[in-house]
Amino acid sequence: xxxxxxxxxxxxxxxxxxxxxxxxxxxxxxxxxxxxxxxxxxxxxxxxxxxxxxxxxxxxxxxxxxxxxxxxxxxxxxxxxxxxxxxxxxxxxxxxxxxxxxxxxxxxxxxxxxxxxxxxxxxxxxxxxxxxxxxxxxxxxxxxxxxxxxxxxxxxxxxxxxxxxxxxxxxxxxxxxxxxxxxxxxxxxxxxxxxxxxxxxxxxxxxxxxxxxxxxxxxxxxxxxxxxxxxxxxxxxxxxxxxxxxxxxxxxxxxxxxxxxxxxxxxxxxxxxxxxxxxxxxxxxxxxxxxxxxxxxxxxxxxxxxxxxxxxxxxxxxxxxxxxxxxxxxxxxxxxxxxxxxxxxxxxxxxxxxxxxxxxxxxxxxxxxxxxxxxxxxxxxxxxxxxxxxxxxxxxxxxxxxxxxxxxxxxxxxxxxxxxxxxxxxxxxxxxxxxxxxxxxxxxxxxxxxxxxxxxxxxxxxxxxxxxxxxxxxxxxxxxxxxxxxxxxxxxxxxxxxxxxxxxxxxxxxxxxxx
Amino acid sequence: xxxxxxxxxxxxxxxxxxxxxxxxxxxxxxxxxxxxxxxxxxxxxxxxxxxxxxxxxxxxxxxxxxxxxxxxxxxxxxxxxxxxxxxxxxxxxxxxxxxxxxxxxxxxxxxxxxxxxxxxxxxxxxxxxxxxxxxxxxxxxxxxxxxxxxxxxxxxxxxxxxxxxxxxxxxxxxxxxxxxxxxxxxxxxxxxxxxxxxxxxxxxxxxxxxxxxxxxxxxxxxxxxxxxxxxxxxxxxxxxxxxxxxxxxxxxxxxxxxxxxxxxxx
Numbered sequence: 001x002x003x004x005x006x007x008x009x010x011x012x013x014x015x016x017x018x019x020x021x022x023x024x025x026x027x028x029x030x031x032x033x034x035x036x037x038x039x040x041x042x043x044x045x046x047x048x049x050x051x052x053x054x055x056x057x058x059x060x061x062x063x064x065x066x067x068x069x070x071x072x073x074x075x076x077x078x079x080x081x082x083x084x085x086x087x088x089x090x091x092x093x094x095x096x097x098x099x100x101x102x103x104x105x106x107x108x109x110x111x112x113x114x115x116x117x118x119x120x121x122x123x124x125x126x127x128x129x130x131x132x133x134x135x136x137x138x139x140x141x142x143x144x145x146x147x148x149x150x151x152x153x154x155x156x157x158x159x160x161x162x163x164x165x166x167x168x169x170x171x172x173x174x175x176x177x178x179x180x181x182x183x184x185x186x187x188x189x190x191x192x193x194x195x196x197x198x199x200x201x202x203x204x205x206x207x208x209x210x211x212x213x214x215x216x217x218x219x220x221x222x223x224x225x226x227x228x229x230x231x232x233x234x235x236x237x238x239x240x241x242x243x244x245x246x247x248x249x250x251x252x253x254x255x256x257x258x259x260x261x262x263x264x265x266x267x268x269x270x271x272x273x274x275x276x277x278x279x280x281x282x283x284x285x286x287x288x289x290x291x292x293x294x295x296x297x298x299x300x301x302x303x304x305x306x307x308x309x310x311x312x313x314x315x316x317x318x319x320x321x322x323x324x325x326x327x328x329x330x331x332x333x334x335x336x337x338x339x340x341x342x343x344x345x346x347x348x349x350x351x352x353x354x355x356x357x358x359x360x361x362x363x364x365x366x367x368x369x370x371x372x373x374x375x376x377x378x379x380x381x382x383x384x385x386x387x388x389x390x391x392x393x394x395x396x397x398x399x400x401x402x403x404x405x406x407x408x409x410x411x412x413x414x415x416x417x418x419x420x421x422x423x424x425x426x427x428x429x430x431x432x433x434x435x436x437x438x439x440x441x442x443x444x445x446x447x448x449x450x451x452x453x454x455x456x457x458x459x460x461x462x463x464x465x466x467x468x469x470x471x472x473x474x475x476x477x478x479x480x481x482x483x484x485x486x487x488x489x490x491x492x493x494x495x496x497x498x499x500x501x502x503x504x505x506x507x508x509x510x511x512x513x514x515x
Numbered sequence: 516x517x518x519x520x521x522x523x524x525x526x527x528x529x530x531x532x533x534x535x536x537x538x539x540x541x542x543x544x545x546x547x548x549x550x551x552x553x554x555x556x557x558x559x560x561x562x563x564x565x566x567x568x569x570x571x572x573x574x575x576x577x578x579x580x581x582x583x584x585x586x587x588x589x590x591x592x593x594x595x596x597x598x599x600x601x602x603x604x605x606x607x608x609x610x611x612x613x614x615x616x617x618x619x620x621x622x623x624x625x626x627x628x629x630x631x632x633x634x635x636x637x638x639x640x641x642x643x644x645x646x647x648x649x650x651x652x653x654x655x656x657x658x659x660x661x662x663x664x665x666x667x668x669x670x671x672x673x674x675x676x677x678x679x680x681x682x683x684x685x686x687x688x689x690x691x692x693x694x695x696x697x698x699x700x701x702x703x704x705x706x707x708x709x710x711x712x713x714x715x716x717x718x719x720x721x722x723x724x725x726x727x728x729x730x731x732x733x734x735x736x737x738x739x740x741x742x743x744x745x746x747x748x749x750x751x752x753x754x755x756x757x758x759x760x761x762x763x764x765x766x767x768x769x770x771x772x773x774x775x776x777x778x779x780x781x
Contacts, residue, residue, distance in 0.1 A: 066729045101730035107676055108723035111669050111731070117647055120741035125732035133741040156675065170731060297682065347686040374694035383690040389716065390687035393708060407692045433715070451692065 011207040013042035014098055014177035016063065020083030022240075023058055023067065031080070032058040036240040038229065042177070045204065045211040047221050047247070050231035051261040052436045052466060055240070056214040059231070060180045063212065064101035065092035087178060097126040099178040100171030104186050104464070106160040109167035115141070115158075116151025118166060122174040133173075140169035143206060144199040159333060161192025165199045172203055179204070181213040185220065186464035189333045189492045193220055200224070216466050218258075219266040222247050230254065262438075262466030270471035272499045276482045281503060284322035287361040287455055287486050288344065288369070288381070293317045294352030295336055295343040312351040313339055319505050321455055321486045323360070326477070326502030329490045335507040337490045338386070338459050344488065345383040345457045346370045361454055378404055382453030386460045388444035389433060397435075397443060398428040404451035411452055418446045421476065438469035445473065449480075456480065457488045462496050474499040527572030527643055529753070534649040535656050536750035540757025541636040547761040548632050553775045554621065556768035557628035563760040564635045571643040578635075581642060585634035593627025625775075646671055651744040661738060669724060677717055684712045 018038040024031040033055035040046055048056045061067040062085055087095045100122070102109060112118040119137045128136070141147045144165040158166060164184055171179060181200065185193040201224050204211055215221055218228075228250040230243040243254050251258070251265055258265050294312035314336035321327060321344070329337045342348045344355055346369025356367045357380070365376040372380070385391050394400045401418060405411035419425045422442040427435065432443055441461065448456065456477075462470050477487050477500060491497055497504060529537065544560055568578065579586070596619070598608075603618030615623075650668040654661040693705055728734070768774040 061726070064726075064730045066726050096735055097732045099730070101726070103723060103727065105720075105723055108720055109727055110672070111724070111728055113647060113672050117742065121728075121733070122731035123739075124741050125735060125738050127735075127737045127739050130739055130741060130743070133739070137741070156672075167727075174732065299682075342686060345690065347689055374689050374692045377689065378692040383687075385683070385687045385690070387683075387687075389719075390684050390712065391691050393688060393691050393693060393712075404692050447691065 011175050011209050012177050013208055013210045014088050015042045016040040017086045021085040022082040023062060024080040026079045033240055034235060038241055040210060043208050043210055044227055045225040047225040047228045048212060048214045048231060049228060049258065049263050052438055053233045054231040056231055057182050060101060060182045060212060060214060063087060063092050064099045064180050065095060097174050098176055099180055100174055100176040101180045102164065102167050102171060102182065102184045104183040106163035106187060110155045110163055113155055115149050115153040115155055115166060118155055119169045119173050122170050126174055136173045140172040143172055143203045144169045160188050161195040164196045168199055176209060178210045183215055183464065217264045222266055259467065262468035264467050269495050270467045272471050273475035273478045275478050275501055278501050279324055284324040285360050286320055286322055286358050288321040288357055290317060290319045290344055290355050292353035293343060293350055293355065295339045295348065296351045297339050297348065310351050314507060315352065321488055323486050324481055324484045325486055326481055326500040327488045328497040328500060328504045329507065330497060330504055331507035332509055335509045337507050341457050341459055341488060341490045345381050346372055346377050347383060375407055378451040378453060379408055380453055381455045381457065382448035382451060384444050384448050384458040384461060386463060388440040391444050392432040395431055397424060397430050397432055400432050400443060400447050401450050404447065408451060411450060414452065415450055418450055422446045437464060438466060441465055441469055455486045459490045461489060462491060462493045527570060529571040530643040531749060532753045533744060533746050533750045534644045534652040536753040537640055537644060540753050541640050543757040543761045544636055545633050547765050548629050551768060551775045552622060552625045552629060553768050553773035554625040554628050555771045555773045556764040557625060557632045559767045560632040560760055560764040561628055564632060568639065571639045573639065573642050578638060582634060582638035585638065589627055589630025589634055592630050593623045596626040597623025651740065651742050655740055655744040662734060669728060673720055677713060680716050681713055684709055
């Protein structure tokens with residue numbers, strides 16, 4: 001193992017050199033990265049951009065030395081490597097502890113159940129002497145702004161942004177020369193994004209480590225990096241690196257190209273289809289109403305024979321869902337926005353108050369959506385979950401789309417149109433789980449719409465999406481709205497709320513609400 | 516569920532003992548009780564266990580909250596033994612195919628007490644032992660392979676997450692038209708589908724967690740331990756307590772003549 005520190009304990013930043021490097025995942029026909037030539041000097045801070053499928057994550061995993069044994073699908077097997085990729089002149093696998101990697105899903109960035117133990121984990125694995133570990137833990141927690149937490153604080157009680165900062169602390173405690181961030185803020189709300197970004201900035205200023213970050217949202221990282229590298233999908237004809245240079249130059253030269261590739265360049269809001277006519281508030285027939293609704297994800301539990309009363313995460317919320325009208329549900333994390341939406345969607349039972357469907361929506365199914373049968377529900381209220389994979393029920397894109405109509409016994413003719421409209425025609429035989437993030441999102445919207453619901457409810461539909469998928473989604477929803485569908489979206493995304501038009505229901509964290 | 520896996524706030528005496536010594540004590544008591552179905556050894560052990568509960572930071576109501584499934588199971592086991600075991604002695608109750616005799620009642624009570632006496636130490640152990648400390652002790656003191664121990668520990672944290680995931684997948688599937696209500700056949704089918712969905716998510720989460728752990732240097736040869744698993748004089752007392760309770764239970768039963776090795780028959 002190469003020393004990552006000199007005698008004085010300061011971090012030696014790492015150098016990266018790729019020569020004609022390529023990687024094909026086991027079981028894939030095309031390489032994820034092909035012919036990559038790239039040099040990153042010690043201490044440089046690089047933002048990696050490129051369309052999905054350009055191999056950005058693959059490169060980060062390779063640099064972290066974790067590529068090969070297990071890929072994202074949990075398969076091991078015959079992957080192909082070509083050319084060379086070196087960290088400090090040696091293959092990354094031989095440089096254990098030189099690089100620290102943070103991934104997207106905060107839940108899987110935490111290893112142990114107590115804050116202090118989790119930060120110490122990496123240092124322990126690198127066989128750092130015990131006496132040196134705890135000072136490192138305290139220092140790392142201070143660097144990421146979590147020094148106020150006791151060391152035995154349960155990691156399960158942390159927010160998404162805190163979990164990502166904790167993961168950063170765990171990385172810093174290893175004193176790596178290379179910090180790799182793979183869309184570290186894609187799953188976070190705006191406050192969480194800034195928390196993590198600022199913690200990264202502070203620790204880099206202190207350690208001087210090399211940084212490689214992959215992220216769609218350029219504005220978050222632009223001022224922190226000193227170089228932007230744009231990758232493109234690997235092929236024999238084109239080099240893997242499309243553009244390389246200082247942020248301002250790359251963003252000016254390649255602004256339209258990057259925007260076309262779906263990158264969120266600063267100040268760019270993709271054009272979306274405008275509503276034919278935005279209806280006046282209160283226009284359109286009332287479909288669904290929430291009255292003084294109290295919501296919770298918890299189900300009544302028992303301790304012994306005693307029933308524990310539920311504490312709703314949000315109480316006394318009223319809202320109206322009208323045909324052809326959009327309703328954006330916004331507010332801070334933990335305010336119970338998603339829980340409210342799921343209750344409105346007939347998926348969770350209200351704790352107090354009620355959700356009622358009008359006759360225009362219920363069409364004989366009864367007033368309470370929670371009591372509807374699943375078949376009755378999908379043709380009335382469709383819900384698109386934040387994680388598309390949660391909703392996949394078959395092994396093929398086409399079956400996935402036909403699933404709802406087949407259950408209902410009608411509507412199969414609509415599938416063709418949806419495939420076309422959401423650009424899924426080429427993928428009909430693919431397994432839904434193997435699609436890219438944007439494709440999964442489009443598929444999950446299409447599958448729910450295949451049952452022709454009058455109300456469409458979406459939970460954070462734009463999280464982690466590139467600008468192209470974002471714009472497609474917003475335009476598509478505006479078409480639906482013009483066609484008379486009611487759209488309810490839980491979102492942190494102010495531009496998306498704007499693009500949808502319509503009313504906004506802002507929810508505050510429960511303590512701030514009068515009981 | 517996730518809260519129950521951590522024990523922050525339990526500062527009871529036994530929470531400070533090494534998990535391995537607690538484990539050894541529980542094993543000793545359980546082993547003696549598993550050897551014989553008799554009410555004397557079981558009641559002696561039970562009395563001592565109840566006396567020890569405050570030391571683990573437990574109260575009777577906490578005990579009931581955490582251990583009620585085990586307690587109910589022991590009660591049901593005792594009742595069934597009393598009415599179904601071969602009769603001997605005076606018949607106390609005769610309800611057609613169910614009869615309860617002096618002999619079977621005695622056996623049933625023995626079974627019930629033994630169930631309690633075996634279940635309670637397990638509840639006691641789990642109530643005052645943090646899984647992380649147990650893992651430390653198993654890897655550092657019992658010398659189990661650290662890859663295995665820490666891998667299991669990290670996976671246990673995912674169990675709580677999976678409970679939440681189960682609920683979400685259930686809702687997500689209802690939103691696709693897969694009903695978790697309806698006839699028994701439909702419900703079984705829906706549950707199987709939902710289990711498959713959960714399995715897929717579990718594998719994804721697990722492989723991402725594995726990448727996280729590997730990227731933090733896990734899986735190398737030598738590692739150090741930030742937390743030292745130590746034995747203290749308290750652990751001597753814990754093991755001695757285990758020996759004492761097990762010994763007294765055995766001695767009382769043999770003296771009373773009720774000692775009744777399971778495999779020798781009655």
